Structures are given as C-alpha cells and as structure tokens.
Amino acid sequence: MTSYRFGDEIVDKESGDFERILASVYKSKDRPVCLCRPKGIEMYVVHIGEKFYIKRMPDTGGDHDAACASYEPPVELTGLGEVMGSAIVESADLGTTALKLDFSLKKMAGKSAPEPGEGGADSVRTDGSKLTLRGLLHYLWEEAGFQRWSPSMGNKRNWGVIRKYLLLAAEHKSTKGANLSDILYIPEPFVLDRKDAIAQARAAQMALVAQTAGQTGPRKLMLLIGEVKAINPSRYGHKLVVKHLPDFAFMLNEDLHKRLNKRFETELSLWDAIEGVHLVAVATFGVNKAGVATVEEMALMATTDNWIPFENRSDKTLLDTLTRDGRRFLKGMRYNLAATRPLATVVLTDTPTPTALYIHQSGGDDYDEALDGLIRDSKMESWVWHPEQGEMPAIPRQ
The missing domain is CATH 3.40.1350 (Trna Endonuclease; Chain: A, domain 1)
Structure with missing residues (x-):
C-alpha cells in the first residue's frame, strides 16, 4: 500500500485521517509526497465536490513504481503521447486541465453534421493538437482508471461505478469556455421507484441546451456518455436507445446512421458477435423545442465485461x-x-x-x-x- 508524506508526517491512504489531512494540505498549498519510491515524488491535492483527492503531477506518471496507483506507462507507447501538452494541458498550480476539442459544442442553423474526418464522427484524421470525440472518451476512461486492472477489481464494476468515476474525471476540466462537467450527461442507474425523479433531473440538465421559441444563432450542445442498448429504426431515421434510459431516446438522421455503420463497423460487429461486450457511445446532442434529443456527432468504443476497452x-x-x-x-x-x-x-x-x-x-x-x-x-x-x-x-x- 502506498504511503504519503505530509510535512514530517507519513500517512497511508486507508488512514481514517487521510481526507482531513488532504483538506489541510489543500488550504496550505503544500506538496504531499508519494513514497512509492525511496526519494519520494511530489503530488498535489484537488477539491472535487465535497471531497479532496491526491493527484500526480503532470508528466510524472512514469516516475512512480509500477505497483503504485499513480503509475503511468511512458506516453509514447499509447495515443496519449500525441495529445498530452497540446490537446490536454494540465496545470498543477490551478488543479485544472484545459482540453482542446476537434468537434463542435454548438449547432449552427441549417448546418448538417460534419462529414467523416471533420470531427468526432471519424477519429483518425487529426494533427494531435485537438481531441477527437473518441479521444475525449479515451481520456476520461483513463482518468477514471478503467484502463487499469488488478484481481481485486473483479465484480466491482457496474454502471453506477462507471458513472461515478467518469463524472469525477470530468471535474476541473474545461473546454471552449465551459466546464466539462456542466455539459456532460451520463444517465444514472435506472430504479423504477425513482423513475419520476430521474426524469425530472434529466430534464433539468438538458434544459441548459434546449432550444427555445424564437431562438436565433447557434444552439448549444451537450455531451452524452452511455452504454448502447440498441440502435433501432424510427419513423424518420434511427434512434439510439441507451441502457438505464427506458423512456428516453436520442434520434439519429439517416446520413449519420450510415456513416456510423461505416466508421465503426468493427465496434458494432464485435458487440453483435461476442457475448458480454459493452458498447459505449460518446456523442454530442441538442434538444429541440419539443424536448427531443438529436445526435450531431457520435463515436463508439467496445469493452470487455469488465469494462476494459479493446479493439479486435x-x-x-x-x-x-x-x-x-x-x-x-x-x-x-x-x-x-x-x-x-x-x-x-x-x-x-x-x-x-x-x-x-x-x-x-x-x-x-x-x-x-x-x-x-x-x-x-x-x-x-x-x-x-x-x-x-x-x-x-x-x-x-x-
């Protein structure tokens, strides 16, 4: 178990006083030290919601011991190396991260969804200076720790856990003048007895981007992360059915549906062929005056039954x-x-x-x-x- 040094005091993470100590360090702006290595590695503390968390300093993941929760492989071995420092800019002093996105969070009147290659609908053509839609999902997944696995994690991941830590990962992340957590919608686990309360909370969040009568100019969009239950034909196109949302669908026009099938043929075929695979969608969407949500751009990711992403x-x-x-x-x-x-x-x-x-x-x-x-x-x-x-x-x- 990793221990941390706070001034002259050494404390492990399971200590009952750990969060109290983090709160004290947060106010003082002192740097705690991770003791996974003999010389120690500086960390910093962030305040998210009502809790305090200890985080590794930027570009220090490889300095930690491999058994440490803060360890990160050299970024050049994954796609992170292409976007860290350009599309993802961390500030330990402020405890924030600025994200540059390769897709729009606004819908211009009369403009159709971008063709593959213009944004998140196709995640492969980019100069690395901006995150594609898929890239953003991968970043949040990694920030939430769901790319990590140890035997102790068995049977401990479900949608409630996935949602909780993705929302935490979005805190203190900003993009295009907005806090990511304010525009991110992740459905909460559906409970029949709370059906009305869940629907009201969803409506309140989506009201932030809902189109109003007489509105002119660009419309705001939100981000969705959810597990796909089905993509079904509708009267005028298709609709995305997300698990834990039995009474709410996201509409897709025919053009977007065709391009989705082409671009993410591999993910869709894996989901269809292999039992237990989760298919995770990330999408931008708007809400019209009738309260109907329509997807503008979308990307897909297949995961194992343990929610670990895979490609083939x-x-x-x-x-x-x-x-x-x-x-x-x-x-x-x-x-x-x-x-x-x-x-x-x-x-x-x-x-x-x-x-x-x-x-x-x-x-x-x-x-x-x-x-x-x-x-x-x-x-x-x-x-x-x-x-x-x-x-x-x-x-x-x-």
Whole structure:
C-alpha cells in the first residue's frame, strides 16, 4: 500500500485521517509526497465536490513504481503521447486541465453534421493538437482508471461505478469556455421507484441546451456518455436507445446512421458477435423545442465485461487471458491514433519491471517499421504476439 508524506508526517491512504489531512494540505498549498519510491515524488491535492483527492503531477506518471496507483506507462507507447501538452494541458498550480476539442459544442442553423474526418464522427484524421470525440472518451476512461486492472477489481464494476468515476474525471476540466462537467450527461442507474425523479433531473440538465421559441444563432450542445442498448429504426431515421434510459431516446438522421455503420463497423460487429461486450457511445446532442434529443456527432468504443476497452478479437483474447490468470496491467488507449499506427496493447505492472505487450497487426512494411521503432526506442521490456502466425507466446511471468 502506498504511503504519503505530509510535512514530517507519513500517512497511508486507508488512514481514517487521510481526507482531513488532504483538506489541510489543500488550504496550505503544500506538496504531499508519494513514497512509492525511496526519494519520494511530489503530488498535489484537488477539491472535487465535497471531497479532496491526491493527484500526480503532470508528466510524472512514469516516475512512480509500477505497483503504485499513480503509475503511468511512458506516453509514447499509447495515443496519449500525441495529445498530452497540446490537446490536454494540465496545470498543477490551478488543479485544472484545459482540453482542446476537434468537434463542435454548438449547432449552427441549417448546418448538417460534419462529414467523416471533420470531427468526432471519424477519429483518425487529426494533427494531435485537438481531441477527437473518441479521444475525449479515451481520456476520461483513463482518468477514471478503467484502463487499469488488478484481481481485486473483479465484480466491482457496474454502471453506477462507471458513472461515478467518469463524472469525477470530468471535474476541473474545461473546454471552449465551459466546464466539462456542466455539459456532460451520463444517465444514472435506472430504479423504477425513482423513475419520476430521474426524469425530472434529466430534464433539468438538458434544459441548459434546449432550444427555445424564437431562438436565433447557434444552439448549444451537450455531451452524452452511455452504454448502447440498441440502435433501432424510427419513423424518420434511427434512434439510439441507451441502457438505464427506458423512456428516453436520442434520434439519429439517416446520413449519420450510415456513416456510423461505416466508421465503426468493427465496434458494432464485435458487440453483435461476442457475448458480454459493452458498447459505449460518446456523442454530442441538442434538444429541440419539443424536448427531443438529436445526435450531431457520435463515436463508439467496445469493452470487455469488465469494462476494459479493446479493439479486435486478438485484443480481447489477450485481455481475457490476463484477467483469468490474475494479472495486473494497464490497457493502452488509442486516443487520436489511426488504426494503422502501432501502440502497446497492454503494459504489465506485476512483472519485475513493467513489460509492454504488443499485438502485431497486418499493416504492411510501414506498420512493421513503426512497431520495430517503437520497441527499439522504448526502455521497457517487450513481448510481441503475431496472431497470424498462430499460438500466443508465453506471457512474461510475475
């Protein structure tokens, strides 16, 4: 268990006084020190809601011990390296993070949804200076810790937990002059006895962007994160049915539906074919004068039954093997990276030193050269599986 030094006092996170000490440090602006390493690593404290949390300093994730909750693999092994410092700008002094987005949070009158490549509908064409819609979802997922896995997490993740920590991850994040938490809608777990209260709370939140009579100029949009239950035909297009929202749907026009099927064919096919897969949607949406929500842009992400994101069957096979064997690991998140760019699929954190696991994709000579360069330039031990060659090699031991 990691301990922290506050001045001359050493306290572990499970101490009953931990939050009181964090509150005191927050007021003093002193830096607590994580003791996962002999020399210690400076941290900082943030105030979210009614609670205080200890956070790692920017660009220090790799300095922590692999067993520490603050450890983060080198950013160049995942898609985070392309966006950190440009699309994601952290300020430890202010305890805030500024996000630059590659999609709009406003709807111009008469303007249709962007074509693939103009924004979040297609998450692969970007210069890295702005987060795509998928990139934002990956960032919040990682900030919430759902790319991490250890045996102790078994059977402890459900939609209520997912929602709680995604909302916490959105706190103190700002974009385009707005607080991310103010424009983010994540449905709460549905409880029949609270049906009316849930509907009223939803209506109150969506009223912030609802179109009003006589309104001119651009309309505000909100962000949705929810688990897909179905995408069904409707009278004039299609509708997104989100789990825990039995009495509320999000409308999709025919054009967006066609492009969604094309761009996210892989995610949709994995969800359809594999039992237990969760399909998570992130979308921008507006609300018209009738109170009907319409999706403007949308991206999808497939996860295992433990809510760990994956990209293909080989990816899931590796994750299932590691989970079954009781391993500790971090899942590499792609963010804005194209599927043709290699990344570390998983970083094992229970080996003597962290080990990067790669799954080779059939991407031609350019892909092979990029993968070889990624492994060569990394100081981390590596393991490569070529699914096209057959059986998975032995995974490095704990």
